[in-house]
Amino acid sequence: MVVVMVMGQSIPRRSRHKVARSIISVVTCAALLMMVAACGGEASAAKNDGATAQSDDVGRLMNDGLGEKAASSLSEYIDQSMRTLESSQQMKEFDPSGEATQRILKVLERAKEQGRVSVSDYESAWADYKQCMADRGYKEIVLIKEPNGIYKEASHRAGTAEQDARYGQDMLACGATTYSSIADVYKMQIGNPNLYKNQYEAALDCLHRNEAAPKDYSMDDLRFDLYEAASKDELKLDIYTPEVSQCLVANNITVFSDNSVTEQLW
Numbered sequence: 172m173v174v175v176m177v178m179g180q181s182i183p184r185r186s187r188h189k190v191a192r193s194i195i196s197v198v199t200c201a202a203l204l205m206m207v208a209a210c211g212g213e214a215s216a217a218k219n220d221g222a223t224a225q226s227d228d229v230g231r232l233m234n235d236g237l238g239e240k241a242a243s244s245l246s247e248y249i250d251q252s253m254r255t256l257e258s259s260q261q262m263k264e265f266d267p268s269g270e271a272t273q274r275i276l277k278v279l280e281r282a283k284e285q286g287r288v289s290v291s292d293y294e295s296a297w298a299d300y301k302q303c304m305a306d307r308g309y310k311e312i313v314l315i316k317e318p319n320g321i322y323k324e325a326s327h328r329a330g331t332a333e334q335d336a337r338y339g340q341d342m343l344a345c346g347a348t349t350y351s352s353i354a355d356v357y358k359m360q361i362g363n364p365n366l367y368k369n370q371y372e373a374a375l376d377c378l379h380r381n382e383a384a385p386k387d388y389s390m391d392d393l394r395f396d397l398y399e400a401a402s403k404d405e406l407k408l409d410i411y412t413p414e415v416s417q418c419l420v421a422n423n424i425t426v427f428s429d430n431s432v433t434e435q436l437w
Contacts, residue, residue: 232371233390234369236369239367240365240368241359243366245286256272256279275348275353279352287356287360288356290320293357300345300349301314303344309338309341313325313433321362322354323425325431326434327433327434327436328433358421358422362421363422370422377422378415383412383418384408395407396410397426
């Protein structure tokens with residue numbers, strides 16, 4: 172089973188054709204979340220109740236902000252990101268000296284002047300994240316680069332409860348103080364140039380613009396493929412191909428196939 176995390180809310184999938192981690196974040200990537208899926212043996216009544224709740228959660232998620240824009244322009248979106256960064260209490264806890272915050276703000280200010288985050292700034296931010304995690308004792312951090320240049324961190328095998336809890340906190344802290352806000356803008360300019368507020372609407376638009384999905388491929392089809400298909404054979408669109416995956420990752424929807432590369436953290 173895969174668990175999708177959205178701003179602290181978990182949505183388990185009944186499909187078993189993905190590895191046990193998926194990350195979705197909305198608004199900004201500053202709130203990175205980590206999850207490990209677990210399969211249990213609930214009673215049938217509990218399963219039915221859970222399935223209903225899951226369906227309701229997915230429905231709310233996929234309809235939230237539908238048809239709305241995140242900002243009127245990329246410049247305005249960068250301004251929003253800067254204000255969010257400066258006012259974040261969590262960022263103040265992660266970065267009490269303010270050094271990382273000022274470094275990220277300089278990158279965002281430069282992006283506003285240039286009209287976009289540069290590839291070099293994006294790559295540098297991810298390199299800083301890898302170093303931050305290495306400094307905290309992790310054996311390796313493996314980054315997977317999509318065809319459009321956007322990175323996603325590889326999945327990993329679950330450790331002990333203590334290890335997983337520590338990893339979740341370290342990933343959040345290192346991400347927030349290195350790449351999160353920068354990558355958020357970079358992904359917007361690459362995967363969501365129309366600035367849709369709803370990440371699924373943005374992903375669907377990306378798929379259509381890049382001719383990675385038929386024009387009649389709909390939000391309902393995307394929902395089915397992400398949350399309802401019981402096997403890869405049932406997919407309406409192969410969401411694991413590079414052409415499709417790059418649009419999903421660019422809009423904060425990360426999927427891993429069973430044969431995806433994994434990282435060894437411990």
